[in-house]
Amino acid sequence: MGLKQQLKSYRLQKGWTQKMLAEKLNVSDKTISSWETGRSYPDIALLLQLSELFQISLDEFLRGDTPTIKRIDRDLKVKKVYQRILITLVVAMVGLLIFFNVYQYRNQWVDRFNPFLALTTGYATLPAKVTYNGGNQYQKSTAKLQVSDPYTDIWVVESPFGAGTRLSFQGGQAPPNKHYVLIQHKGLYVKRLSFIPWTSIPANYRAIMAEKYRRLPAATNEPVHH
Structure with a gap:
């Protein structure tokens, strides 16, 4: 039956x-x-x-x-397979979230996709001149391709109270009289930037920024964003 x-x-x-x-x-x-x-x-x-x-x-x-x-x-066998797949996905997701939470501000490519980080806007003073091809000065009379070196260890002010982040990013030579940058970033990942003159920076930011670029020491007491 x-x-x-x-x-x-x-x-x-x-x-x-x-x-x-x-x-x-x-x-x-x-x-x-x-x-x-x-x-x-x-x-x-x-x-x-x-x-x-x-x-x-x-x-x-x-x-x-x-x-x-x-x-x-x-x-029953199919359910067990689905359960194992689900458990594996959950463990992988938890691991990924922990990784994103712990590994912030260490790698720009990780920060780019980090769901815990929000886009932040700030202002920075840039050096008047950049070097090319690993520290060389720009040469007008050469056919060799000259690629500008990235700006490194630039202090980006993100708050009128002085909070900010040190960033390194590619931007090329700033135009004359525009040795400042409005920058939008997510952790160490720089999404976009725009060269601007000193007068375009809000006064409450200018009050805590250096008008002329100065390289920061290896360690500072300045407050940081992260």
């Missing part, structure tokens, strides 16, 4: 309607009807509840219905 026949037989022996059995299992009577017609079957948790309600062993309840047993076994 198949599971669907077993269900109906034991239900009728108890004198229960489909609705009465459904209420005991906290499912709909349509679900019971679907089981008894073979359109679907209960999961393992409901099968255990049914065996308790009918006061028979699970083995006896499923005896003779090999196709259903195989389907249940297959579904």
Whole structure:
């Protein structure tokens, strides 16, 4: 006898309607009807509840219905696979979030995709001249490609109270009389910058900035953003 026949037989022996059995299992009577017609079957948790309600062993309840047993076994294996995948994804996500939280302001490419960091705007004073190709002065009479060196260890002021961040970024030679920069960054990742004159910087920022570029020592007591 198949599971669907077993269900109906034991239900009728108890004198229960489909609705009465459904209420005991906290499912709909349509679900019971679907089981008894073979359109679907209960999961393992409901099968255990049914065996308790009918006061028979699970083995006896499923005896003779090999196709259903195989389907249940297959579904259980699939569920285990999905559970392992889900656990792996959760562990990987937690690990990634911890990594982003701990590894802030250490690498610009990591900061670029860090969900914990917001875009920040600040102002900075730049050196009047940049070097090229690793510390060389610009040469007008050469056919050699000359690539400007990045600005390094530039103090970017992000608050009128002096909070800021040291950044290194590629920008090229600043135009004449525009040796200042309005910069938008996310951690160490510089998203965009614009060369501006001194007068374009708000007065409350100019009051705490150096008008002429000066290289900062290796360690300062200046407040930092991060």
